[in-house]
Amino acid sequence: MFKNSHSVVKYYFDEFICEGDRVADATAGGGSDTLSLKLRVGQSGFVYSFDIQNEALIKTEKKLNENGITDGYKLIFDSHSNMDKHISEKLKAVVFNLGYLPGGDHSIHTKPDTTITAVEKSLDLISEDGFVIITIYHGGDSGFEERDRLLEYLQNLDNKKYNVLLYNFINKPNCPPMVAVITNEEFLRRKQLGKI
C-alpha cells in the first residue's frame, strides 16, 4: 500500500530496477535518488546523475562516498535537457524530481521547457521494458506552471507508443507531489498477452 509519492517511487525502484541495470537520475538534488539507484543496480550497474548546480553534485558525490561507493556512476554538470549528449546506451529507467534543491536556492528550479525536452529525450533512451518516473512537486515556491505544462505534454503522448499512469494522493492538503510513470505501451500489451 502506498502512503505517499516516496513509497510509489520506492516500489518502482524495488520491483523493476535490477542488479546490472543502467539508469539515470535526471535531477541529482540532494543525491538520495542517485544513492538508491546505485544501491539497486549494484557494482555491475551504472548511474548517470545530472544537475545544473555544482553544489548538488558535490552533495551527491559525498553521499555516495559515505556509503562506500566510489565508482560505477557519473555525475554530470549539465542540464538534463542535454542528456543525449552524455549517454549513448539504453537505460532501464530515468528518474526526475521536479522542483528545487531541498535546502538550496529556491529561485533555481527545473523549468517547463527544459523538463519537457529532457523527458522527450529520456523516452528515446529507455529500453522497451524501461520506464521514466517523475515526481512532480507543485504549489508553494514551485508554482503550478511546470506541472500544468508537463501534464499537458504527457496527456498528449501517443497512446499507441506510451502508457502514462498518474498517481495522485487526492485527499492530502498542501498539494502533495504526484508521480507520473511512462512505460512502453507495446511492451505492456505483449506482456498482457503472455508473449513476454
Place this chain on the structure above:
Amino acid sequence: MFKNSHSVVKYYFDEFICEGDRVADATAGGGSDTLSLKLRVGQSGFVYSFDIQNEALIKTEKKLNENGITDGYKLIFDSHSNMDKHISEKLKAVVFNLGYLPGGDHSIHTKPDTTITAVEKSLDLISEDGFVIITIYHGGDSGFEERDRLLEYLQNLDNKKYNVLLYNFINKPNCPPMVAVITNEEFLRRKQLGKI
C-alpha cells in the same frame, strides 16, 4: 507495470488479499470480481456479493459454480448502500465497479447517492489493514456525474484517518476507467515507521 485499471485491481487482489480473508464485492455485475476474490480467499475465506439486479446474481452464481465453487460466499439481492445490514464482521477489502452491468440494461447503473453511502459504510467495515478499491467508469452511458460527486467526496475524506490514491491513465482516449484506493492512514504511518 500497470497497463490499465484491470491490472491495478489485479495487483491489489494478488498482493493484499490472502487465504482466509473476508471480503465484499459491492457490485457483482458479471461476477468476475466475485470469482477472483473467492479464488484469492480460498475455502477458508468468505465473499459477500451485492447487486440490485437478480440477473447479475444469477450470472455470478453460475460463474462460481462453473469454477467448482459452491460455498464460502453469499449473494445478496440488495443495494450495496445497505451493506451494514448484511455484514457484521470486519472485512479485508470492499470492491466496487461503478457503471452498469456489461451487456445489461444501460439505464440501470450505480448512482452517486447510493454509491457514496455504500463507500462510507465500507470504510466502517474494513479492518485497519484493509482497503476499499473502486473502479470508476465514466463518460459514455455512465456520464460524469457519478465520477465528479464521488471524487469530491473522496477528496474531502479526513486525511488523518484515510489515504486516497487515485490511479489515472492520462494519455488514453475515451475516458478509460480510473481506480481509487482508500486505506487507513494511521496504519500506513505506523507501517512506514516500522512499528508493524
